[in-house]
Amino acid sequence: MSEINGKVVIITGASSGLGKATAHRLAKGGAKLVLAARREDRLVELRDAIKEQGGNAIYQVTDVTDRDQVEALATAAKETYGRIDVLVNNAGLMPLSPLDQLKVDEWEQMIDVNIKGVLYGIASVLPTMREQHVGHIINLSSVAGHKVFPASAVYSATKYAVKALSEGIRQEGGGEIRSTNISPGAIATELTSTISDPETAEGVDEMYEMAIDADAIARAVTYAIEQPADVDVNEIIIRPTKQPL
Numbered sequence: 001m002s003e004i005n006g007k008v009v010i011i012t013g014a015s016s017g018l019g020k021a022t023a024h025r026l027a028k029g030g031a032k033l034v035l036a037a038r039r040e041d042r043l044v045e046l047r048d049a050i051k052e053q054g055g056n057a058i059y060q061v062t063d064v065t066d067r068d069q070v071e072a073l074a075t076a077a078k079e080t081y082g083r084i085d086v087l088v089n090n091a092g093l094m095p096l097s098p099l100d101q102l103k104v105d106e107w108e109q110m111i112d113v114n115i116k117g118v119l120y121g122i123a124s125v126l127p128t129m130r131e132q133h134v135g136h137i138i139n140l141s142s143v144a145g146h147k148v149f150p151a152s153a154v155y156s157a158t159k160y161a162v163k164a165l166s167e168g169i170r171q172e173g174g175g176e177i178r179s180t181n182i183s184p185g186a187i188a189t190e191l192t193s194t195i196s197d198p199e200t201a202e203g204v205d206e207m208y209e210m211a212i213d214a215d216a217i218a219r220a221v222t223y224a225i226e227q228p229a230d231v232d233v234n235e236i237i238i239r240p241t242k243q244p245l
């Protein structure tokens, strides 16, 4: 039996990109999915597609910046499936811009979604995973969580924070909670659509011409989950072969 089969997996940011690709791949492996994001129409479409292919999924509309909504997400997972095996803390956004532009609202948005959203996710599943004496938290950091480049300072700060949280979970896991930090490079999704500075957007669009398919990350998530319980895949960096950054 696959180590994916029957596992209850919550995925935030499941309405597009990496979250959606991961949902499709895990569903094929027999996971029981709890899909979360703000756009309900996308979640309904994904749940229905998974069910049509014989998979198992529910959805819960969730804004990860709202702690009560994230708690309700974990509750929905437990009420439906009785346990939580994996949280894929994936929801995030990347409105890159140079610091001089003082796009403070976008800085706050990134902190709220990319850091506080991840923390709310951790808080919502950790007590259940402790009760179960087993669990796995997978956080989406970035190559920008290993390197800073012009216009990435705040985004990079949030992704360095995610990497620190992943390491904290690993060290405090007590042999029960697995922690995986996944750092993608350029992957073709809707991520770049939140860049409001035209010059930065142009540069990033050029770089993203080399972007690879979201399934590359879905395969990495699957690999981390399907390891036996005593094997914790801690760090994965995945770039397009052509990406110099």
Ligand SMILES: NC(=O)C1=CN([C@@H]2O[C@H](COP(=O)(O)OP(=O)(O)OC[C@H]3O[C@@H](n4cnc5c(N)ncnc54)[C@H](OP(=O)(O)O)[C@@H]3O)[C@@H](O)[C@H]2O)C=CC1
Residues within 6 Å of the ligand: 012, 013, 014, 015, 016, 017, 018, 019, 036, 037, 038, 039, 040, 042, 062, 063, 064, 065, 090, 091, 092, 093, 094, 113, 140, 141, 142, 143, 183, 184, 185, 186, 187, 188, 189, 190, 191, 192
């Ligand atoms: N694509 C890439 O090149 C890379 C991506 N990453 C990381 O991967 C993760 C996924 O991004 P990706 O799939 O590429 O981008 P997308 O823009 O395609 O997806 C982002 C997802 O996050 C969700 N989201 C955004 N804000 C919120 C919120 N407040 N509450 C709940 N969900 C939210 C969106 O759903 P909705 O709008 O419906 O709420 C959407 O499903 C991010 O953390 C990103 O930083 C890291 C490195 C590279």
Ligand SMILES: O=CCS(=O)(=O)O
Residues within 6 Å of the ligand: 094, 142, 143, 144, 184, 185, 186, 245
């Ligand atoms: O998160 C984005 C990936 S990259 O642009 O920093 O490689």
